[in-house]
Amino acid sequence: MSRLIAIEGIDGSGKNTQTELLLSRLNTEGKKAKKISFPCYSETFFGKEVGRYLNGEFGSLDQVHPKLAAMLYAGDRYEKCRYIRKLLSEDVLVIADRYVPSNIAHQSVKVATDVRDEFSKWVEDLEYEIYKMPKPDLVVFLDVPPGNSQELILMKEKRDYTEKARDLHEEDEDYLKKVYKCFLDLSAKPGWTKIECSHEGRLRSVDSIFVDLWETVSQVINK
Numbered sequence: 001m002s003r004l005i006a007i008e009g010i011d012g013s014g015k016n017t018q019t020e021l022l023l024s025r026l027n028t029e030g031k032k033a034k035k036i037s038f039p040c041y042s043e044t045f046f047g048k049e050v051g052r053y054l055n056g057e058f059g060s061l062d063q064v065h066p067k068l069a070a071m072l073y074a075g076d077r078y079e080k081c082r083y084i085r086k087l088l089s090e091d092v093l094v095i096a097d098r099y100v101p102s103n104i105a106h107q108s109v110k111v112a113t114d115v116r117d118e119f120s121k122w123v124e125d126l127e128y129e130i131y132k133m134p135k136p137d138l139v140v141f142l143d144v145p146p147g148n149s150q151e152l153i154l155m156k157e158k159r160d161y162t163e164k165a166r167d168l169h170e171e172d173e174d175y176l177k178k179v180y181k182c183f184l185d186l187s188a189k190p191g192w193t194k195i196e197c198s199h200e201g202r203l204r205s206v207d208s209i210f211v212d213l214w215e216t217v218s219q220v221i222n223k
């Protein structure tokens with residue numbers, strides 16, 4: 001059972017929370033599973049540079065060309081490519097807390113709408129063709145609207161790469177709204193499942209969201 005499952009969503013949408021629960025449930029069920037989180041801020045050469053980018057050290061959001069930012073994230077993932085391939089070859093289920101779709105959603109919204117598809121294709125070529133990253137078998141979008149996620153961002157623990165409560169991406173609410181819309185559009189594509197994490201404007205509980213996530217993942221791993 002070689003499977004790569006990516007959990008996606010905007011900043012502060014509960015990806016870490018849900019991927020930890022998923023890993024623990026898979027282990028309880030006796031499945032071989034590992035979790036990997038991107039960016040790998042402290043482990044990889046490019047991950048450290050991503051931290052500097054998100055701390056604003058290379059310029060503001062509109063000063064850093066999205067292709068250059070995307071290349072930092074892609075480089076970080078490429079440094080983990082061999083590890084992921086090894087796990088998959090050993091039939092270990094790999095749960096990715098963010099993967100290539102994060103690069104598409106977060107970087108493509110910085111370019112004009114008429115060239116967004118072209119930009120997304122460029123990211124896919126870079127990651128899947130040039131770097132030969134394995135493609136995910138399932139992408140789950142945790143649908144938390146930006147209004148709900150802002151509170152969660154502020155609940156996060158301090159990060160090593162920044163002293164700020166909100167990093168370069170998180171502090172720009174208009175940008176996060178565009179990223180959210182982009183994820184919504186992507187989640188209609190084949191291979192994606194969307195989980196609605198809020199109801200009537202209120203965030204659902206961690207446990208109830210996990211019920212839906214487990215049902216979605218079970219269908220893929222039991223195929």
Ligand SMILES: Nc1ncnc2c1ncn2[C@@H]1O[C@H](COP(=O)(O)OP(=O)(O)OP(=O)(O)O)[C@@H](O)[C@H]1O
Nearest residue numbers: 011012013014015016017152155156203204205206
């Ligand atoms: N459904 C929920 N209800 C209430 N609090 C939640 C829920 N999901 C997550 N949280 C809390 O929100 C904060 C952010 O969650 P988490 O770190 O899982 O998000 P994330 O999507 O991984 O964030 P990021 O990608 O920006 O690092 C944490 O403090 C977590 O405990």
Ligand SMILES: Cc1cn([C@H]2C[C@H](O)[C@@H](COP(=O)(O)O)O2)c(=O)[nH]c1=O
Nearest residue numbers: 011038039073098099102103106107169
């Ligand atoms: C993997 C990846 C991430 N991003 C963006 C998404 C977030 O705004 C940050 C990472 O923050 P987190 O709190 O550590 O999740 O970076 C991106 O633009 N491209 C990517 O590939």
